[in-house]
Amino acid sequence: MGGGGAGLVVRDLSVGYGPVRALREVSLEVPEGAVVTVLGGNGAGKTTLLRAVSRTLAFHGGxxxxxxxxxxxxxxxxxxxxxxxxxxxxxxPEGRQVFARMTVADNLRAGTFGSSGGRTARAAALRRVHELFPVLAERAQQHAGLLSGGEQQMLAVGRALMAAPKVLLLDEPSLGLAPLMAERIADTVREINDQGTSVLLVEQNAAIALRLADRAYVLEVGEVTLSGPADELAASDEVRRRYLGVVDEDAAADASSARGTLPALSRWEG
Incomplete structure (x- = not known):
């Protein structure tokens, strides 16, 4: 991980779905070589942000x-x-969205559409994907719909890497995966970043996200309400309580002792 020059820069981005404002003047930066994560609850605007950056928003009515x-x-x-x-x-995208009836090899080939590289670049990208995900090489001729959820997530990431991106936008890569597979995907994200690709990560598992990231932003109802180095946010009481499931021990003890002093309610009769 790390971060240098001017990578991806979002400035005062606002998005609407008809009359509904989904993002309000959101600004963030993903420096070259960095991992940046966006945290927030359901409906905060995280996926909308990624779609606005990738210019796929119009496909979803935004x-x-x-x-x-x-x-x-x-x-x-x-x-x-x-x-x-x-x-x-x-x-x-969230939910993997591989082409289920196409082979693994054809799914990866589809990832080169729109990329600027030639045949040599495509071959190098495929080698990189196979090194990161050997199972995709082993199952090249298998239909993608027959892969496990974790393998489909690997395929979705591999398909994006076929375009040799400078910045990879990841939307909930661990969603629906067993903890062991989620950790394996996280390790791969770190390896992808170590190879020089910047990452903008939306991830429901805040513990994984903050461990991977250099910097973090918190979105609430379409606005950035908190931002800073990921380790500082991970140490924040508010972030720990809201996103990491950590309860303030003193407050918990106070609540427990208070419960002990309350009168017991008798069973309703009627």
Whole structure:
């Protein structure tokens, strides 16, 4: 992990679904070589944020109403989705969404559509994917729909990596996976980052996300309410209570002693 120059920069991004405002002037940065995570409850706007960056928002009825998205010195807002991929930003959507009736090999091949690399670059990308996920090489001719949930998640990530992105957008990669598989996916995210790919991570498992990330942002009802180094947020009482399931021990003890002094309620009769 780490972070240097001007990578992905989101400035004052606002998004609406018809009359409903989903994001309100959201700003964040993913420096080159960094892992940045976005935390928040259901409906906070996390997936909307990723869709706005990847320019797939229109497919879901949303519209960017203000703000900018840039990669380095290049503006991405206004580009069609395939040009965003060519510029170096790829999204792995929530729920994996592999092409179930296509083979694993064809799913990976589909990941090169829109990428700017030639045959040599595609071959190098495939080698990288197979090194990260050997099971995808072993099952190249198997239909993707027959893979386990964890293997489908590997395939979805591998498909995005076929475009050799500079920034990988990951939407809930551990969702629905057993804890062991979720940790395996997390290890792979770290390895992908160590190889030089920046990552913008939306992850329901806040403990995993904060462990992987350099920096974190908290979204609440479409607005950034907290941001900072991931280790500082992980130590924050508010973040620990709301996203890590850690209860303040003193408060818990007070509540427990208070319960002991309350009169017992008699059973209702009637």
């Amino acid at each position: 519209t960017v109403t203000g703000g900018t998205v840039s990669l380095g010195d290049r503006r991405l807002d206004g580009l069609p989705p395939d040009r965003v991929v060519a510029a170096g930003v790829c999204q792995v």
